[in-house]
Amino acid sequence: MVGEPSGIEQQILKARFQLMHANRSNGCFTLDVDFSVQSKGVTAISGESGSGKTTLLRCIAGLQKSPSAYLSFNGEVWQDKATFKATHKRSIGYVFQDPSLFEHLTVMGNLSYAIKRASNKPSDAFYSQVIDVLGIKNLLAQGANQLSGGEKQRVAIARALLLKPKLLLMDEPLASLDVKRKLEILPYLGKLKASFGIPVLYVTHSVDEIMSLADRVLILEGGKLVNQGGVPELVSNIHFAAQTRDDIGIVLDCNILEVDEQWQLMKVAFDGGQLWLPKRRDELSNSQCRLKILANDISVTIESQRDTSILNQLPVEVIAMIPEDACATSLLKVKAGATTILVRVTNKSLSQLALVSGQKVWIQVKTVAIIR
Template sequence: MMAGTIEISLDGHIGDLHLNVDMSLPMRGISALFGRSGCGKTSILRSVAGLSRIPGQIAVGNEAWQREGHFVPTHKRSLGYVFQEASLFAHLNVRQNLNYGHRRAGNGSGKVQFDDVVELLGLVRLLDRSPENLSGGERQRVALGRALLSQPRLLLMDEPLSALDRLSRDEILPYFEALHASLKIPILLVTHDLDEVERLADHLVLLQSGKVLASGPLHALQGDPSLPLAARRDAGVTLDAAVTGYDHTYGLATLTTNGATLTVPLPAGAAAGRHRLTVRAGDVSLAREVPHATTVLNVLPAKILSASHSGYEVIALLGLGSEGAGSRILARVTKRSWDQLQLQVGMGVHAQIKSVALVREAKG
């Protein structure tokens, strides 16, 4: 048992699914369980919560919640659970629903304070409303606040945005990002939405048919051409970057990541701190020489580290920087272009990325 990790080892059947997983997750940030419906994501989450009992071991830090001959019931596990549908008490207003979470913690103190949660989740103007007068996104924010105020050691979220329409999801995602940036509570997130993974996750667990296909830092799995993520049409790699400059004339921010400096359109008010950039493989083109007279603002030296051929396309793994020692990104090019430029592994190239193609997401 490792004090700084969440250890989950399960081997058993849930209906027709044989769940056989062994994973070690960090006690910080957001770990996303990702895969198709029926791969075992929710079964793992329910096992961690003690709602399902599959043979195996579960430990959070130095606390064993399940092992042979030992099982801690749900109500004695220090956890918060946010479901797909926000289950609020209809007879209580928002303030009273939140206070229920505080009372469940057993005292009025703790690391997570009422006023902090209300401010973080934008609930100030909602405190006196009843649940029936809230939108779906607002109800989910209240449910999240109530879970946080129970002072959990671990927060579980089972597809918390799947019941919301696109507009509501876009409205609530910044609050989840703020939660990620502000609180130190580790989170296990179940999702089948890659956009949520890219915006929120630090660690990723890829699940397939009840087994762990891969587990590791998000960017590492995104940049592994041998995994199914790289074959998706929306494949990309998420990079952390820091704002190091701003051009007020053109509304362009300079962001620095490992091995590269990028130019990205950003509002002046957002041009500070750290940001997440998802670089799509389809938005990266390659050149043997530095292009001239181009509208592409990001022309980055890189080295081809590996290449996988699929039909008439090639997925190339690039290391940024002239020696290829920086961050990894993917490039999807046609086999014709690959052959005409006589590209090969180990070659130095110039990766071109349009500024408008970069996905901008605040990290805090």
């Protein structure tokens, strides 16, 4: 169980919640979680609908009470048997799925309202930084009722940041947006993470959002914490794929080595080799990126291939073969440098190639199949 914080644990969020309340789908719902996470970067809280994601976030915000709970943030106790800090005393910003702007006000009016409420008033420089990072300078004079869904959500995020919170809570902020608007706002969320250094608890059921934004993940199922860990390690976990109903693959944090403007490609390096993939407009050499490769999008060859359209070929070592239940396929675990890669192959191919543990082979990854 989570206990009192020790003197050396200064950048930790510790939480323990146990509560039961009415639930429209099955009559009652029990949340029973106990965890600690570093209070930096983005921690995603994921799981299917009804798993307890929003309830957990509301408990952390102090919007829902759990009588026997314990919650501390960076050594400051927000709730225990003797303490319950009200929401407005927890130094949090909260971004809901619905932006809930004041429709009768302009964007600037909405932001000014947040500044008036802030106990720690933002400086002019911080205000300008928020406006620039979220790209809303040209929206300031517009009425909130004139904005698109993506623009409203960016304003809602700016409003939360202008409270100067120590912790930002985001409850499925992209769930109400269509695919185009989601793709529009994701880069702004990435810039937010890089620019402000405010720890974020981010509720989502989208694996794509987890992959793009999160540093670590908490997986809830039926009100209980069933899995947690760093994104690269967790996404390649077979249990994570089952829990999120996502296809299995690997996530790689890479350094960009080279940008080829002629072919609009870039070369990246990870601890296991180098890969070519399509570049984005805002990416430069000597920066970093995260990518995902599905097990279905990798093939195996005994030798390196010369006459092929596939740009990415890596020498690897076979370390394990895992048959998949009721399928004609197996998952092949191979090692490239210090990186374990998952490959899905048919059992027929496995037999024809006569693969065994310890064997040196090659894998091929199509450039256009790499997910960003």
